[in-house]
Amino acid sequence: MSTTLSPTRASSTSSTSTGIPQTAAAGGLSFTQPPNTAAPSFYKIAPDNVITFGWNFTSLYSTPTHLTMSAVCSANGNTYPVGPTNGIIDGNARSVTWNPYDYNQIPGVTPLAEASYTLHVWDERGPNVGAQPGLFSPNAQMTFALYKPQSYTPIADGWSCTACSGALGLASNPLSLGLLATTVVMVVSGWHLLRNGFGGQRER
Template identity: 50%
Template structure:
């Protein structure tokens, strides 16, 4: 296998019916022979587990989300990986990754781009919302998306990583605490329970119950 001077990942037909590709970013990279029958590379998400029920995550301070994955059948190692969360409810796509350093920082353009061998990302949506200009998260369902330096719409190709779009998860905002004295009511309680929670109504019900039980006792004598 000869050494080639190359800056970008390319694929060219060879006389044996295979493709030759060189890893991006390495001036003195070793060419890789990709068989014509090679499977396309893929991503298998391990966290959250695919066998688990739907994942719900809070949009709250110090509430962290971890995504983990394995990369399989890749012959041409990606130079970089971009991780996004796509929300169909509002049509927005959000960066997934560590929050940019510093409170109120606007240097978020590359905070969701990672080395090509990355297999885990830790994310705090609440911190991202604090960055000026960031679109607030919707309380809705999101789809995790991961793709290499060739872009989200790159073609499926033997030996190369295919764009991933899967792992549905939901995000919500926890409700604030409201005391009884501030007007909290039970929205899921029955009207009968709410009626008996009032002292006057409870006293009437108790008197009526005693009268019925007394009459029943007299009739049984």
């Protein structure tokens, strides 16, 4: 007995040529270090001060071949590569370390400024591709700031306490110190006279 085969029912979800459902969400990443929901982090430009950015991928059906990471400065508009490999890292990476101080020591580079930055991340398709189902979408959600700590200056080399200068000047000037003491005595004496005067009126 022959059996008649019915046509295979088509899936209700259409797919792209790479097998990614058209209804899939656009892929991307979510930062875990520092947390994406935290206020902008401040990092020192100093020897051995390494910055680590960490992330998890979200909704990816296709892993990028590589990622490019760059920091865009809000003060001068310059773009700086992030990471030890000129800003290009493996597509499977989940973190990258960066030493801004070491970067500034490279001959010929534009030094990193003390300012806020936005971290830009994109895959091999470039920074301007639109969102596509299951594929990596460019990310520019991470902001941070760089600053340089003030160097130590010994007193012998000219360091001075600006907050203390007024008090030191007063102590070194006997005339000013005497005037201050006289003013205090006058205020206290006047207060006692007024107090005694009002007290005497109440007793009458």
